Amino acid sequence: MTSAPFISPEDDPQDRDRAKKTAGDSFFEAQWTPTALLPDPVLFCLNFTHRAVEVLHGVRDAAQLSRWATEKVFLTIREDAMAEVRKKSLLKPGNTDRSAPExxxxxxxxxxxxxxxxxxxxxxxxxxRVRASALRLEGIDGRWRVTSFGIL
Structure with a gap:
């Protein structure tokens, strides 16, 4: 005995609760925001890059970037910063420079x-030295969020 395929979740009596939950959850998920409703991206990307460089040099705490970046970007920057701190810890005490880089x-x-x-x-x-930085900004929930970041 074969049954006809379901056309929508409402047609499946066992899946009705899931359909209601999904419809409500989409309201609370991250919402896309058009560029016209977002602040100036120039100032945002300069500020984010400046702070990210300071984090990567161990001068600033990575948690300060968490609001402006996706979880993946934040965790990557934090891991890179921790690796830099570990690398500096292997140097002799007089060889480490803890000041902010110019x-x-x-x-x-x-x-x-x-x-x-x-x-x-x-x-x-x-x-x-000269390095290049690349960012991808996306308008999410009325503000810019960095969804990709890298320094070459």
Whole structure:
């Protein structure tokens, strides 16, 4: 005996509770926000990159970035910062520099692959080194959130 496939969750008597739960949960999930309703992305990405560099050098606590980044980005930055601290702990006591690094951020270069998403590159210039930073900002719940971050 074969039964006809269900067309919607409401047709499945065993799955009605799940359908009600799913409809309510989507209201409380992260909501996409259009670019016009979000603050200036230039200032946001400069501030985030500046603070992320400080975290990666062990000068700032990674928890300060948690509000502005997704969990995946936050955990990656935190792990990289902890690895840097472990690396510095292997040096002799006189060889460690615990001061904030001197660096300058370039003007961000931005592109928008779709509404509510901005991809940014920023050049980080140290005294004797230049590095590149890439971020992906997405408008979520009325604010920018960093969904991808990397420093090369």
């Amino acid at each position: 660096f300058r951020l370039s003007t961000p270069r931005m592109s928008s692959p779709r509404e509510g998403v901005i991809e940014v590159t920023i050049t980080i210039t140290y005294r004797n």
